[in-house]
Each structure stands twice: as structure tokens, then as C-alpha cells.
Amino acid sequence: MKYHVVTLGCQMNMSDSERVISVLEEAGYQWTDNEEEAGVIGILACSVRQKAIDKVYSRIHKWNKWKNNKNLVTFISGCILPDDHEKFLKLFDITFQMKDLPELPKMISSYGITTPTHLNVGIDPHNENIEDFWNVQPHYQSNFEAFIPIQNGCDKFCTYCAVPYTRGREVSRPSKDIIAEVALLVAQGYKSITLLGQNVNSYGLDKKGEELTFPQLLREIGELGKRMKKEFWLYFTSPHPRDMTDEVIEVIAEYPVLGKQIHLPMQSGDDKVLMRMNRKHNMEKYRHIVETIRRIIPQATLFTDVIVGFTGETEEQFENTRKAFDEFKFNMSYTAIYSPRPGATSHRWVDDVPLEEKKRRLHQLTEDLRKHNLPYNESLVGQTVRILVRGEDRKEGFLTSYTEGKLTIRFACTDKSMIGQFADVKITSASDFSLEGELVEVAASC
Template identity: 70%
Template sequence: MKYHLISLGCQMNASDGERVRTVIEQMGYTYTEDETEANLIGILACSVRQNAIDKVYSKISKWNKWKNRSNLITFVSGCVLPSDHEKFLKLFDIIFQMKDLPNLPEMIHQYGITTANGVQKGFDAQNDNISEFWNVKPDHTSDFEAFVPIQNGCDKFCSFCAVPYTRGREVSRPSVEIVNEVRSLVERGYKSITLLGQNVNSYGLDKKGDEIDFPELLRQIGNLGDDLKTEFWLYFTSPHPRDMTDEVIEVIAQYKCLAKQIHLPLQSGDDKLLIAMNRKHGLEKYRQSVSTIKRLIPEATLFTDIIVGFTGETNEQFENTRKAMEEFKYNMAYIAMYSPRPGALSHRWFDDVSLDIKKSRHHILTEDLKIHSKNYNSTMLDKVFKVLVKGTAKHDGYLAGLTEGRINVRFLSTDESLIGQFVDVKITSAANFSVEGEMITIKEGVV
């Protein structure tokens, strides 16, 4: 028996998919890249943008046609809004929330002997039994990069966001489990580990003093790195500017294994628009955090998320976002055109910024980003950087990787045994979003 799995959207879905693979493969299924060969096909949906949901409907329409000629079971999970949940009941054989993953074998076993609509769990925005999901050991798709979930859900209720309605309220995973999982990964040779959550720097706040907070979690992992004396980079995503404290930045500056790269979502550079977005912070709070990062970790790279064309965004407000990008000089920004999400508060508001204007603003901001990224990359010239080799580059004869600051690097080599290893690369040229260099030495895994 074979299965095929598609994960859409963010790193959280990719991480969840690794646990889905474990459960399915324990049932005796083997993975196939070719969905036409599969007896079981699943998709982890993303409700952040409409085009991702449109892809789900497109896929299931095709898969259901295949049922006329093959024995096929389909399922959907991931970030699913209640409105889509109701529609999916009639399209997929099985639908469940990720917290119910341990019950998937039973659902597959029951399929065909229950209701006409297949097997489904009722939609429930609570995360009461999420610990059962975390207890599933992930089937990592890489042997040198890994995700470690530390919480699920979100309490912020940004007006544009569907996450509180798809993943529920914030629940923190026990810190002992997190640290133990990180330790196991490092001992097995993993070089890049990313802590995942919808709002990682509010970690532990839902436990009312019964759990450590996010700075202490980072400190414990930092101490672990010092004790193990094994070289690895630990990242986290995503933090919320409202909860970003100086202590978090101080801890990152203190420990070698805590990567000097910070992803801090801005969304907009205009205070009035931030209020409309219900971001619960202003530009000055954001500016203070960036100032602390620059002061304590001057070598750190800064990434962000930005939405253009949010309901009511004026030309002046967009220009304020351009000014913020000029001020903060991001190394990378993930720029999205706003699309209303059912269930989110802003879905009730008239989407009054035309698609043409959204596209124009997206293009302008991307061009601004190219300038700042290229300027930073040019400062890397003639310097040597440690690079984690991730694979072959698009250009024949080259390997590609990332610096600690997650700057894309390519260098001349065909030695694929270097993939998953650290190497030293001297930078010889710089482009908008990447650099090129020459390999100097291979780094050993021990400091």
C-alpha cells in the first residue's frame, strides 16, 4: 500500500506532516512521490491565503475522479476554517484536526462502514488533547534540518488572521519534552533546528507560572549547546513584536548555538493600519526591539512579514511601510497581497484596495527590498562565512547552502557528500538575494 502527502503553507504544516508520515507508515503504507500510485492521499491545508485553499479544492476534484478506476481514500487536515470544514465533509473521505492525528488509523479502518460522507471528527477549536499529537515521533524528511513544535494556536486575534479559528487558543508544549527533543536531534547530528509556534515568544504564558517562559527555554537550549559542544544553529519562528523582550535578545547574544537571525513580522509600517490589524503594538515598540537587536547582536540578520493592500490602506500608509523598510533594512521580507479570510474579523470589511494596486505595491516593495538585501550582501565580499550545505544549486557544478543569518550562498563544487555539513566559504560576488563564493575548508561538527 502506498500513500502521498501534500503540505501547504507554513513550516508548522511541514512539521505536522512529519508526524502524519509516522502514523501512516506505522500502518504499513510506504510513501510515493507519484500521487497516481497512491491508495491513500492526504493534504494539509493552509487557510492563510485563498490561493492555498483553492489548491485544496482543485486537488480533491481531481482525486475524486480517480475513484472511478482505483481504490483510493482521501483525507484533509491542517489549518481548516469551520466554513471550509463543512464543505470538505462532502468532498474528502476523512477530515480531522491535527490534535486527533493519533486516531487516524482508526478512522482509516472505519472508512466505508460509517456515514456516506466517510469518517470525520467534529470541528473543535480547543487544544485539550494536543499533547497526544506531540507525543508522536516525527518522521523527519531531512537528516540535518528539523522542526520542533513548542506551542499550538494563537491568542492574538489579528484582524486579518485565521489561525485562532483553525488551530485554536495557545497551548504550550512541556519544556522538558522540547529540550529533550532538541538534545536528541543534536546528538544525532542535526545542524539546523527551528522551534515552531504561532507566537513563540508568548511560550509558557498559558501555564500561569507552571512552565518556564520563552527566554528561559532559549537559555536552557543554549546551555545544552554549551554542554554538548556540538556545532548547530537553533532558530525560532514566529515571534510577535508585542511580546519581544530585551531578555530574549540578550539570551540570543549570549549563546553560540542560538542563531543570529531574527524573523520579526512587521505587517505594516503605519500605526493606524497596525491598529486596524489588531497587532497590539506600534511602530515605536517595533523600533525599540530592532534597536536592541542591532546593539546587542550587530551581526544578526533581520527578516519580516509584510501585508500590502490591507483594507483601507492609503497611498500614504503604504509609503509609511516603505519608510519602515528603508529604516530597518531587512535582509528578507515575505510580502503578501492581502486577501480576506472567512472567520477573521477583517473578512467583514469591504476589500477596497484593487488587485492592480496590490500588485503594484507588492512590486514596489520588492524592488525596495532588493536594494537593501544587495547592499548587505555586498558587505560580505572578501569575508569568510560558515555555510550549511543544503543541496545542489540550480547552476550545474555548484552546491547551495545558507549562512547562519540565512543568506543564500552558492559555491563551485560537485561533492554531494558535503550536503548536510558545515563548510567555510569566502564570498566573491553578491546579488540581490544571494551571494557566491569559494569553499575554503570543511568544518568539523565539533567545536
């Protein structure tokens, strides 16, 4: 039977979908790109924005209409708020949490035989059986880049976010399994590996004394890299400034395989907005982390996440975020316009910054980022850097790649066999958000 899975949302969902696909393939189902051909269709939902939830409703109404003409089993998992879960019980044939993924084929084969209550599992905020999910060998979507989940859930309760209510409590995956997955991927030739978690650097805190801490986990992977003598870059996302210790930064500096790119969500440059967001870090703490990164790993690039127009954000508070951009000179900012997320605490508050003003603030920060990026990128012109080739560039005759610091570089080459390989590139020109270079050793086929 053919199946199709729709994945909405973040890298965590993308990573989860690799395991869902694996379980279905193992059970003998065959993937189809065409939804209409499928006998089993699933969706990995995202509750971050109402738009994503609206997509779920529009899809299931369409699929349920198809049931008039064909046999079709539908399932849903992913980030689902309790309120929506109640509604999905009536709309989908099967609902389950990721920790119950290994049971999915059984649920599908039981459909129509057993009662619906057996196929619709309630939301349990505790992820006690999540290891069964992690033990599923994923069907990686790339043969050189991979994501490895190292924890699930979140205990931070930021007021703009619903994850603690959709993914439940923070649970750390056993370190031996993480390290084994890294080793397997490296042995298979993977070049870029990203450890994933909602608060990746609070890894191990739920099993204090029984499990490695996050810097200890990084150190183990660094040692593994030394032993395996294979070139790869290991990243992690997203860390929380509250749990970002000097030790994490020191370990990154110590091991060549630990990518010198740090993604450190700031969310706002104003202490009062951070309090209202319930972020549990302030600018003093954030500044200390950035100063430590600059001192210990001066070559590291720094990425961040920012929300503009959060409830109650004044012009002065927004200006503090701009000042932080001036101070920290981020290489990249994933800046989002605030929109109330159903299920999050801030959804109960008046969304009082007008959309036009939010757009202006977004545009302003993008301009600020551009202003800081250009001189940084220009300073790299003439340097030879190591790159990982990722695919064809939009510009014909060029391939696209990124540096260890995840700066995008394109270079003239048409040899697609280079995709997924490391190479050296001399940077020839720079713009605000990308670089251009030429291969140091040009393959004959380029």
C-alpha cells in the first residue's frame, strides 16, 4: 500500500518525520509523492502558528471527502495542543504521540477491526516511553546532512510558546544512543550533523548524576571525531542562554569537529520584554555569553532568533534590540513578527503592536543586520575557507555551499558529484548575505 506524510513546522518535526517514514517503510508501505494515490496519509502537525493548524483542518476535510470513493486511513502526530487534540480525535482515524510511533503499523492494520479509542491516544505530557521512538532507525532525507534528536519537550514556559503544552516535559535521550548514531553517520560519510532539541543545552538536567551534561556530551563527540579521523562538522540547535555555560564554549573551541557556529536565541534586547517573555535570561547574561564566545572562539559566527512586536513592546524597547544588534553584530538573525500562538500564555493578552509597525521593526532589523554583515563578509575576501557543497545554486552554472560558520558561498562549477563533499574555496567577492568564491583545486568536470 502507498503512503504519504505531510510535515509542517520546524526541524524537530522534519527529524521526527524521518523516523515515521522509516517505520512505515519497514512495515512494507511505499512512499508516494501524490497524496491521491495513497491509502495511508499522515500529517505531522505544528502548533506554532494558527496558519499551520488551519492547514491541518483543510487537509483532513479534503481527505475525509476522498473516503467516499476509496479506502483511506489517516493519522496525525507532532505538536498538537490539548484543545486541538480533542477535535482531531473526531477527524482523524489515528492520533498518536511520537513515543508511540513503533506501534503505528499495528494501529493502521487494526483500523476497522478495533475500536477507535484504541487508535486515539490521549496527550500525556510525560515522555516516559520516548526511547522507543528514538530507537527507530530514521530514513535520513540527505546522504550528507543529518539531524539527531537528543531531547524532547520543554520545561521553560516562555510566554509566547506552546511547546511545553504540546511536546510535554524535557526528556534527554541516552547519550550512548546519541553517540552511536553520530558514529554511524560519520562512518557512512555524513559531513554535517546537527543535534536537535527545544533547549539542547539543558540536555541531561532531567537525569542529573545519571547522564552526561551537554558539554560532556559534546566532549564525547569531539573525542569520537578524533578517533574516527573523518572530517565532519557537528552543530546543535537551539540552545537556551540560561543554560549556556562557559564550559560549552570551551569544549567547542577544543575540538575541530565541533562547528564554530553558535546559534544563541536572544528574542529581545530589552530586559523588560525578556521578563514578559518569561525567558529566564537577561541582557547581562546574554552579553557575558557573547563576550565569552568572542574571547574563546573569535572565529565563531553568531546566529540568533528575535521576535519583534511582542505584546507591549514599546519603541524604546525595540530600540534596545537594535542596540543589541549593533553590539553583538550577529551574522544571521531569524527575525519573526510576533503573532499570538494558540495555547501559549501570551495568546490571552492583547496583541497591541499594529501589524504595520511590526513589519517596520522587522524591516529595520533586517537593514541593521545587512549593515553589520557587509563589512564582516568583505573582510573575508581573499581568504581560503573550507566549505561543504550543498547543492545547485539558483545562478546557473554555480553550486552553493556553506562554511563551517554556515555562511553561504557560491562558486562556479557544474559537477554535481561535488554535492555533499568538502572543498576549499577562495573568497572573491562579498555581499550582505552571501559570498562568492572560486575552487582552489578546480575539478576537471567543473
